[in-house]
Amino acid sequence: MNMNRFERQVILPGFGPEGQAKLKQASVLVIGAGGLGCPVLLYLAAAGVGRIAVVDGDVISPSNLNRQVLYGEKDLGKNKAETAVRYFQEKYSDMQWTAIPEFITVDNAQAHIFHYDLVIDGSDNFPTRYLVNDACVLLKKPLVYGSIYQYEGQVSVFNVGSHPCNYRDVFPNPPAPQEIPNCAETGVLGVLPGIIGNLMALEAIKVLSGLGKPLNNKLLLFNSLNTQFQELEILPNPTTQSAIPTSWNEFHQRDYALGVEGVQQLTWNEAMKLMGQEVAFVDVREPGEEPPLECTGLVKVPFSTLSKELGRFEEAEEILFFCQSGARSQKAAQLLQQTYPDKKIFSIRGGINALKS
């Protein structure tokens, strides 16, 4: 029965039973089970990759459902890694699945990535992308990269071939937080991550089975509005390699969070100690972002309306901002500091995501 499941690819010239056996032997770690991760998982599972683990600490929210096609209305509020793995365990009995319901960090990256033959970067933020890139360089692990912005996408294959490239050969350092659009404000048509995720699954299958020519040393660009593909050649860049930690010790010490200049960041533990009468504790997420947080003294001022509500903070001596991942709250802190230079204003590092993991 299991062989039947793969019959139509096993009869392909150039793939054959050998290609199928290689997929069966292979293991893949998929980081992020969102817009890119969902299509990657669907096609790697259908193709018969033997062992797949899914890492994601996020929960499913209504705004995910236009593109994260593994999930439905009944899954709202559930963890993405666990929900995805449950779906596939029911679907296919001939694979090994692992759900890792946490975010990838400098503390867990080495242990998770070490056990797999190939890594998929389906994350949705720069800190995770640089962290995963650096960990894969240290482990010399093939990394299939994909990312999107509005109607466009990028795909590449890193740490593969005789002159392996990685993400820092393309973009040596992360952009400043001010350059990055807010995660709640960037629109996306679901089919775009569908296309980019499928290209990523294809690249993973090519690397694992030895089929065709993967996109190593190439960056593929796709524009969905004019349906144009373009390939750029990339080469190892010796001058950017210094940005990558040279040891695990150095990696563990590295702070991958993007910092806005002049904004003081606190951990949740440090923030909890500050809570009190004269402290405003402010959630700048937009309505509907999951999970909602309810507690006494919490003020909700969505980032999109913050600039019109600056007067609300006149009374507070200290202000603590948080958001989903810690980027918008830094912009909020920066904005408030300009208005109230004498107040103590902080942003909570990593946002709600850091609280969950």
Place this chain on the structure above:
Amino acid sequence: MSDRIRLKAFGMLAEKIGTDSLEIENPGSSEALKRQLLQQFPELQSLTFRMAVDRKLIQAETAISAGQEIALLPPFSGG
């Protein structure tokens, strides 16, 4: 023969420039082109981007000759 080059802008750069494709006078080198772009489109000054000359990502100042295509490439983080 006119000394012109073609620019292709991606992602947020296309938004700031106002088009994803345009033809300009050849400024002669990647650095000169960058200076010209930052002057003409001040919003680009705060953005990270890389350049490719004839579909090869460049790592240092590179001479540009007539008829070449220059891609302006910002990083994307979405997923």
